Amino acid sequence: MDLKQHIRHIPDFPKAGILFYDITTLLSNPDGFKATIDRLSSPYIGKGIDAVIGIESRGFILGGAVAQRIGAGFIPIRKPGKLPGKALKQSYALEYGTDALEMHEDAIEKGQRVLIVDDVLATGGTAAAAAKLVSATGGELHGMAFLIELLFLNGKAKLPDASVFSVLQY
Numbered sequence: 001m002d003l004k005q006h007i008r009h010i011p012d013f014p015k016a017g018i019l020f021y022d023i024t025t026l027l028s029n030p031d032g033f034k035a036t037i038d039r040l041s042s043p044y045i046g047k048g049i050d051a052v053i054g055i056e057s058r059g060f061i062l063g064g065a066v067a068q069r070i071g072a073g074f075i076p077i078r079k080p081g082k083l084p085g086k087a088l089k090q091s092y093a094l095e096y097g098t099d100a101l102e103m104h105e106d107a108i109e110k111g112q113r114v115l116i117v118d119d120v121l122a123t124g125g126t127a128a129a130a131a132k133l134v135s136a137t138g139g140e141l142h143g144m145a146f147l148i149e150l151l152f153l154n155g156k157a158k159l160p161d162a163s164v165f166s167v168l169q170y
């Protein structure tokens with residue numbers, strides 16, 4: 001199945017000059033959703049991963065399904081102020097200004113092997129912040145998996161230690 005055929009490109013969203021890769025049209029297709037999770041999960045089956053970390057919000061949809069498929073737990077990384085328990089915060093730079101992500105400070109036990117999942121690897125700032133949260137809690141980062149990697153933005157350069165996997169490249 002050609003997953004790219006089901007991804008919709010929306011120019012100038014959320015702001016002028018951004019080409020948005022809209023995966024809602026892929027996920028609403030039963031075969032497309034299944035093939036997406038098959039391909040995102042396959043490198044990680046039987047690798048002893050304890051937990052999948054999904055980044056809000058599309059990382060929740062993909063990460064939850066990958067966790068089920070590989071027999072791991074699921075841990076959310078959220079926008080600030082959303083988690084009910086005590087949380088660690090990591091700020092990161094955006095094109096204009098900064099943003100931040102949070103994870104429960106007790107979400108990962110020391111030495112647990114985790115996989116970070118998100119829909120798109122663009123500049124890498126979001127994933128790098130997620131990786132810092134993992135190391136701050138003593139988790140062992142096995143890898144990072146993305147449905148889409150925007151190669152021209154070279155986000156991998158911001159993710160030095162982790163092995164990065166992407167299903168689709170543009």
Ligand code: AMP
Nearest residue numbers: 019020021119120121122123124125126
């Ligand atoms: P970055 O921190 O630049 O790697 O951006 C990654 C985050 O922004 C991911 O959580 C994506 O969901 C979102 N994102 C960035 N660029 C795009 C894009 N062109 N289309 C869809 N989502 C994007």
